[in-house]
Amino acid sequence: MNITFEQVVTEKQIKVLANTANVVWHEAYKGIVAMSQIDYMIEKFQSFNPLFEAINKNNYLYFLIKSDNNVAGYIGLHEENGKMFLSKLYILKEYRGKGVSSKTFEFIENLAKEKNLKSVWLTVNKNNNHAIEVYKHKGFVVIRKQVADIGNGFVMDDYVFEKIL
Numbered sequence: 001m002n003i004t005f006e007q008v009v010t011e012k013q014i015k016v017l018a019n020t021a022n023v024v025w026h027e028a029y030k031g032i033v034a035m036s037q038i039d040y041m042i043e044k045f046q047s048f049n050p051l052f053e054a055i056n057k058n059n060y061l062y063f064l065i066k067s068d069n070n071v072a073g074y075i076g077l078h079e080e081n082g083k084m085f086l087s088k089l090y091i092l093k094e095y096r097g098k099g100v101s102s103k104t105f106e107f108i109e110n111l112a113k114e115k116n117l118k119s120v121w122l123t124v125n126k127n128n129n130h131a132i133e134v135y136k137h138k139g140f141v142v143i144r145k146q147v148a149d150i151g152n153g154f155v156m157d158d159y160v161f162e163k164i165l
């Protein structure tokens, strides 16, 4: 499988990103958080306007993960305090279990090393068992737990994982 990473820059690409997020977040969080919370989180964080702001005002780097010419998923990254925050990692259902995430971690770690960053860190829902197993397998360790209030009576109940490069 030929995997490439296409940086999201144009409005057309942001629309593709938002559409992909809508599909993959419903797949990923079904059974983990309530549907009303999934819809709320997508609107607040991963619809066109917040994505446009994150990319154009807040220095977030988003990449579409492409398999040949098809979108297989996406990542969102943010450099902070000498570390790379892996803010988003979402692979569409039909592309999971095929080595896409390993190529994606390689890409992220190489980018972080090029920028002389000392680690990659991320947050993951405490009930997202598959993602947690994959992160551990890739050398990430839990450094703390965090409960974030995201408004409307919703919280994100997460582990924070980090991998020193």
Ligand SMILES: CC(C)(COP(=O)(O)OP(=O)(O)OC[C@H]1O[C@@H](n2cnc3c(N)ncnc32)[C@H](O)[C@@H]1OP(=O)(O)O)[C@@H](O)C(=O)NCCC(=O)NCCS
Pocket: 028, 073, 089, 090, 091, 092, 095, 096, 097, 098, 099, 100, 101, 102, 123, 124, 125, 128, 130, 131, 133, 134, 137, 138
């Ligand atoms: C989390 C996610 C990115 C992982 O990608 P994936 O394609 O499912 O991962 P894979 O099944 O290819 O596994 C990746 C690696 O972890 C290993 N792995 C998978 N399940 C494992 C388990 N239960 N225990 C140990 N290792 C495991 C695989 O063997 C593989 O290793 P290798 O490539 O080094 O040989 C993907 O499942 C996803 O996008 N899920 C939905 C969205 C989501 O939850 N994102 C995370 C939000 S924080």
